Amino acid sequence: MTAKRRGAQLVMLAFAIVVVMGAYASVGLGIDGQIPSGTFTYGLGLAALMFAAYGVLAKWAPWADPLLLPLVTLVNGLGLVIIYRIEQTGQGGASATNQLMWTALGVVMFSATLIVLKDHRALQRLTYTMGFIGLGLLVMPLLPFVGREINGARIWIGVGPFTIQPAEFSKLALVIFFAGYLVAKRDVLALAGRRLLFIDLPRARDLGPVLVTWGLSLGVLILQKDLGSSLLVFGTFIVMLYVATQRTSWVLIGILLFIGGAVLAGQIFDHVQARFEVWLHPELPEFYDRELGGSYQLMQGLFAFGSGGILGTGLGKGFPDQIPLSFSDFIMAVVGEELGLTGLMALLMVYALIVQRGLRTALAARDPFSKLLAGGLSFILAWQVFIIVGGVTRLIPLTGLVTPFMSAGGSALLANWILIALLVRMSDAARRPPPQAIQNEGLTQVFTR
Amino acid sequence: MSELALLLIRLAFLAVLWFFVIAAVGVIRTDLFGPRTAPSANPRKLPTKPAKNIPAKPKRGEPRQMVVTGGPLQGTIINLTEQPITIGRATDSTLVLSDDYASSRHAQLFPQDGQWIVEDLGSTNGTYLDRSKVTRPTPVPLGTPIRIGKTVIELRK
Numbered sequence: 001m002t003a004k005r006r007g008a009q010l011v012m013l014a015f016a017i018v019v020v021m022g023a024y025a026s027v028g029l030g031i032d033g034q035i036p037s038g039t040f041t042y043g044l045g046l047a048a049l050m051f052a053a054y055g056v057l058a059k060w061a062p063w064a065d066p067l068l069l070p071l072v073t074l075v076n077g078l079g080l081v082i083i084y085r086i087e088q089t090g091q092g093g094a095s096a097t098n099q100l101m102w103t104a105l106g107v108v109m110f111s112a113t114l115i116v117l118k119d120h121r122a123l124q125r126l127t128y129t130m131g132f133i134g135l136g137l138l139v140m141p142l143l144p145f146v147g148r149e150i151n152g153a154r155i156w157i158g159v160g161p162f163t164i165q166p167a168e169f170s171k172l173a174l175v176i177f178f179a180g181y182l183v184a185k186r187d188v189l190a191l192a193g194r195r196l197l198f199i200d201l202p203r204a205r206d207l208g209p210v211l212v213t214w215g216l217s218l219g220v221l222i223l224q225k226d227l228g229s230s231l232l233v234f235g236t237f238i239v240m241l242y243v244a245t246q247r248t249s250w251v252l253i254g255i256l257l258f259i260g261g262a263v264l265a266g267q268i269f270d271h272v273q274a275r276f277e278v279w280l281h282p283e284l285p286e287f288y289d290r291e292l293g294g295s296y297q298l299m300q301g302l303f304a305f306g307s308g309g310i311l312g313t314g315l316g317k318g319f320p321d322q323i324p325l326s327f328s329d330f331i332m333a334v335v336g337e338e339l340g341l342t343g344l345m346a347l348l349m350v351y352a353l354i355v356q357r358g359l360r361t362a363l364a365a366r367d368p369f370s371k372l373l374a375g376g377l378s379f380i381l382a383w384q385v386f387i388i389v390g391g392v393t394r395l396i397p398l399t400g401l402v403t404p405f406m407s408a409g410g411s412a413l414l415a416n417w418i419l420i421a422l423l424v425r426m427s428d429a430a431r432r433p434p435p436q437a438i439q440n441e442g443l444t445q446v447f448t449r
Numbered sequence: 450m451s452e453l454a455l456l457l458i459r460l461a462f463l464a465v466l467w468f469f470v471i472a473a474v475g476v477i478r479t480d481l482f483g484p485r486t487a488p489s490a491n492p493r494k495l496p497t498k499p500a501k502n503i504p505a506k507p508k509r510g511e512p513r514q515m516v517v518t519g520g521p522l523q524g525t526i527i528n529l530t531e532q533p534i535t536i537g538r539a540t541d542s543t544l545v546l547s548d549d550y551a552s553s554r555h556a557q558l559f560p561q562d563g564q565w566i567v568e569d570l571g572s573t574n575g576t577y578l579d580r581s582k583v584t585r586p587t588p589v590p591l592g593t594p595i596r597i598g599k600t601v602i603e604l605r606k
Binding site: 005008012015016019022023026029030066067070071074118119124125127180183184311312314315317339340342343346347349350353356357366367368369429432433434435436437 | 455456458459460462463465466467469470472473474476477479480516517518519521522523524525526527528540541545547594601603605
């Protein structure tokens with residue numbers, strides 16, 4: 001199919017904005033029985049923003065996937081509504097106005113990326129530059145003067161009055177690096193090696209990149225106490241390695257290294273061990289009452305899911321102020337309480353559809369670099385949602401990560417809008433119809449010497 | 450606001466949310482299989498459209514784009530600048546081929562006196578301009594296919 005699907009895209013975009021405005025009005029009705037006065041101004045503001053993004057997309061990436069922008073609009077808009085709802089309870093730190101400002105900046109970054117980056121293959125030439133930028137951003141918070149430690153994790157840098165989480169941007173740079181690196185090295189990674197039992201083992205020297213990434217993610221974990229980012233980076237690298245080489249042995253090696261690293265970290269570091277204890281027995285009073293790294297937040301989140309049930313308490317009718325940091329890590333618990341399992345599933349479906357569009361782009365892309373980059377970017381989005389939703393619902397130990405597009409936080413929002421811009425750029429290239437040959441040569445040819 | 454009204458609003462909102470998801474899936478469906486109605490309109494349109502773009506004979510003037518018209522990279526478009534374009538399997542090439550029949554530094558295209566020249570860089574399997582093998586740097590007319598392994602490229606305005 002080579003249709004541009006502009007109509008479908010506009011209709012879905014308008015639909016997404018209507019859903020968000022409905023949610024906003026519904027919060028007001030739930031809290032005090034009145035539609036909030038800002039419904040139309042905020043709604044129209046969001047609409048103006050998103051239609052501006054659409055305008056840029058239609059001009060600079062006309063063949064792009066029609067669903068990416070509407071789906072992201074819905075998630076980002078619902079995030080705004082939930083943060084507004086938490087703000088109404090008076091919980092400190094939640095500010096819908098700030099988040100709307102960051103959304104506007106995110107759309108600006110989205111547009112800038114689409115306008116500046118005419119051809120994503122230019123990134124392939126920046127492979128190692130991106131690798132260094134990614135590493136630099138990852139270790140930046142450790143530097144004196146610029147690094148800041150907030151809530152026990154040293155993952156921030158201070159720029160004047162603002163704080164930025166450079167790890168959010170570093171994951172984009174690292175995915176670009178991984179894609180470029182693996183395109184260059186995939187033949188040797190895929191073919192060389194010997195067979196042991198039924199597994200193809202790679203050569204020892206080809207193990208280098210895996211070990212470096214492993215050491216890197218462990219280093220981040222140790223020095224910055226940031227479990228989430230290290231899991232994110234390591235998992236993404238292993239999956240991209242698997243996609244590039246189609247060798248199961250890489251996945252097995254990755255999982256073994258991960259288990260080794262996790263056990264090691266759990267033995268040595270108190271804060272990692274605390275996460276495990278809390279995950280396994282959150283109901284024990286000694287963990288529940290513990291001041292640092294206790295299970296209070298996790299249990300409050302679980303109670304929220306429980307009181308939400310299948311259909312939820314309704315927007316504006318829950319108690320998000322009972323959960324510490326409900327506007328950032330635990331925003332999904334608020335969704336689970338007020339929209340119930342039904343709403344939570346719908347939201348997860350929207351995430352799944354965003355990822356599906358990304359993987360579809362990877363399938364349709366023509367060169368291996370685009371395939372790996374599109375696959376890696378969609379996977380990192382999916383992996384991030386899995387890690388945080390899995391943590392909040394106690395499927396896996398809780399690690400601090402933002403829920404993409406929903407949690408309050410500027411850096412993550414900007415980085416994720418750039419991620420979507422890259423996917424849009426690649427889907428534009430992948431869906432553009434191939435040019436017709438001017439001279440049709442036919443199927444057979446005669447070459448004369 | 451009564452409890453009943455709130456309950457209805459709640460259910461309506463969840464229904465609308467799911468309707469959004471289903472609508473999105475519907476868009477994906479038409480994307481995969483094409484629209485359910487009036488498929489006959491498309492084939493008639495298709496032949497007329499390229500005919501407009503195809504000149505009867507290659508036009509004179511400076512080419513602006515290099516397009517890949519055949520092979521695994523079909524559809525790739527590279528805008529021409531003053532820089533030479535390298536083609537081959539090496540990852541620092543402008544057009545990176547993943548083709549067993551291509552050499553790592555296979556051929557290059559460079560501008561000279563307003564026209565583009567193709568030069569074979571000592572490749573194993575050769576570079577063909579239209580039907581003839583490129584043995585020395587040769588000017589490339591607009592719209593003439595250059596064949597490298599399975600890949601066919603041509604210059605466009």
